[in-house]
Amino acid sequence: LTKRSPMNKERIHIVDDDRRLCRLLGRYLEHDGYEVSFDTSGEDISQKILDSSISLILLDVMLGQEDGIALCRELRAEQDVPIIFVSTLSSDQQRVAGYEVGADDYIAKPFNLELLLARVKAVLRRGRRSASLNYRRDTAEYHFNGWRYLGKTDEIISPSGVQISLSQHEIRLLKVFLANPHIALTRDEITKAMDVTQDATTHENASGRALDVLVGRLRSKIEQNPKSPELLRTERSVGYIFYADVNRIEE
Numbered sequence: 001l002t003k004r005s006p007m008n009k010e011r012i013h014i015v016d017d018d019r020r021l022c023r024l025l026g027r028y029l030e031h032d033g034y035e036v037s038f039d040t041s042g043e044d045i046s047q048k049i050l051d052s053s054i055s056l057i058l059l060d061v062m063l064g065q066e067d068g069i070a071l072c073r074e075l076r077a078e079q080d081v082p083i084i085f086v087s088t089l090s091s092d093q094q095r096v097a098g099y100e101v102g103a104d105d106y107i108a109k110p111f112n113l114e115l116l117l118a119r120v121k122a123v124l125r126r127g128r129r130s131a132s133l134n135y136r137r138d139t140a141e142y143h144f145n146g147w148r149y150l151g152k153t154d155e156i157i158s159p160s161g162v163q164i165s166l167s168q169h170e171i172r173l174l175k176v177f178l179a180n181p182h183i184a185l186t187r188d189e190i191t192k193a194m195d196v197t198q199d200a201t202t203h204e205n206a207s208g209r210a211l212d213v214l215v216g217r218l219r220s221k222i223e224q225n226p227k228s229p230e231l232l233r234t235e236r237s238v239g240y241i242f243y244a245d246v247n248r249i250e251e
Contacts, residue, residue, distance in 0.1 A: 011036070011037065012029055012056050015071075016059075042059075056083070057084070058120075059085055062087065068087070177232065183241065186238055189239070190211060190239065219232050
């Protein structure tokens, strides 16, 4: 297989006390064109971030005698580098603890390598455009799970070729998820991102229960079974996650 190389090569730093896993992940990520380094402990990680221009950290929650949650909290006090927890601890309580200390995502072991890569790319993309998302004037076409969203005309086409009617609020919500696939988003993050797609005007009805209702309406139009959603899933105690690979095609 030929190694792919991103236009701007990014460095991913793995912090995990399992050397075998570090090497496995390293080879996989390097094949996709990333530079990879790893440590089996969190010692001096803050300085390494500064010295090595690290773009993203894959951090284990349990590092021998160290606590990955505490380490993430320390890093967040002085760094804004994206952090994805990778852990065998997958309870809702543990996930919430990870998000509360500033993690960008949380992936449970064992995991599918392709899914891990998709979520790494998604977190890096979000970091590059976190200030605005710039989706209000986006005219690109998006493909996901057989669906097509046409940014130029705000039309969405089902896998069977049928055009589905969406309200303006549903379109704004869909744009947020298309911009952040495989990333667990809080309701507050979704609300703020929806505001951005509308030239930063306030969307008062996109908070709390009203947002849940809006998500339900979007599910009723894009899910095969809205009561058991496969695309727009609830991330308990966090918010929602768009569980689909998204292919963006420029106009």
